[in-house]
């Protein structure tokens with residue numbers, strides 16, 4: 001595709017994404033579906049430019065106030081330039097000559113001059129929002145937790161794309177064996193630092209046709225997600241519920257930890273999301289998973305299982321702000337009112353799910369949010385209202401599960417070990433929270 005046509009396509013896609021009527025990944029997927037002629041490299045550029053604009057929206061909008069032509073085109077040019085610079089850095093700037101040659105081929109002379117002017121703006125001249133690229137309502141709760149330095153480190157980390165992590169399906173392969181199999185397909189990996197099931201992939205290779213993936217020996221899963229499933233510590237032959245299973249990322253990890261024995265219910269209110277679990281389940285080789293679409297958290301089918309579960313995971317619906325590297329549109333689509341609404345739902349789901357746990361059983365509440373209102377506040381309110389649930393120290397549990405540097409992954413409580421608290425800038429994972437209780 002000629003650079004001019006690709007830049008036009010970027011501007012066209014951006015115009016659709018920036019209405020924020022639908023999640024960016026859905027808009028991008030539909031755009032690709034409607035244009036089957038696009039090749040893999042063009043698709044990659046279109047997605048990368050879109051995501052670069054979403055991640056750096058406040059800065060790029062500020063820069064795009066100058067220049068001429070359609071706003072989406074100016075944003076596309078700025079996003080494209082960032083993507084090409086990033087690629088050049090990743091490939092070693094020395095080796096890549098003229099990293100912006102391709103983009104320059106799409107620009108008019110005035111546009112080239114304008115881009116050079118944008119490049120020359122000294123970072124010190126930019127206001128704070130143009131440097132952190134976060135909505136104002138998020139700044140105070142994040143600074144409140146991280147302090148000034150931590151906040152800026154997080155903002156820098158959220159401006160990057162997330163690394164690719166795999167979880168080895170221990171039902172099918174040991175970690176070292178999966179590594180070797182992947183290496184044969186020219187996929188370089190190394191053991192993840194925290195999850196005993198994890199592999200960190202070098203680069204972002206396509207996995208669809210890689211034998212280890214097709215055979216179900218590995219699944220794509222953020223290392224933080226793996227740790228949540230690990231924390232449930234489900235054992236052979238147990239009765240377990242994954243209360244908000246969605247497309248089953250954690251269900252699959254829990255089922256494998258149970259060695260495909262016992263009974264693992266995958267509940268969700270979205271039958272559509274549970275449908276997404278089916279092909280993954282087929283690949284995984286698990287036969288202990290029972291997906292059940294429920295009407296709501298107080299569904300009759302849930303009530304019938306009261307007091308019967310050894311372990312229950314509540315991977316609650318949340319703002320998703322811990323996944324901003326992957327879904328940067330969320331920071332522009334979420335609102336304080338939507339978060340307040342979510343906190344009511346989270347408390348209700350946790351209270352209902354807790355009824356399933358039998359005496360001596362374990363309850364895990366988790367989110368991929370960075371906000372205390374969705375995390376510590378929900379866990380603390382639950383603890384106060386449920387004297388029959390004793391809090392467990394996450395740092396101790398993870399250390400017992402042989403997770404390296406377990407204490408560094410935790411915060412809260414007297415010794416800082418009460419909750420799991422993962423941060424992209426500190427741990428390289430998505431942002432995650434978890435609290436654990438044992439029913440007395």
Ligand SMILES: C[S@@+](CC[C@H](N)C(=O)[O-])C[C@H]1O[C@@H](n2cnc3c(N)ncnc32)[C@H](O)[C@@H]1O
Pocket residue numbers: 225243244245246247248249250251267268269270273296297315316317318349
């Ligand atoms: C964070 S996502 C789950 C992700 C999934 N556990 C995974 O690892 O892939 C939260 C899920 O909660 C579901 N949900 C929302 N309201 C619910 C409710 N009242 N009861 C059960 N699940 C609910 C949503 O449909 C969504 O799939």
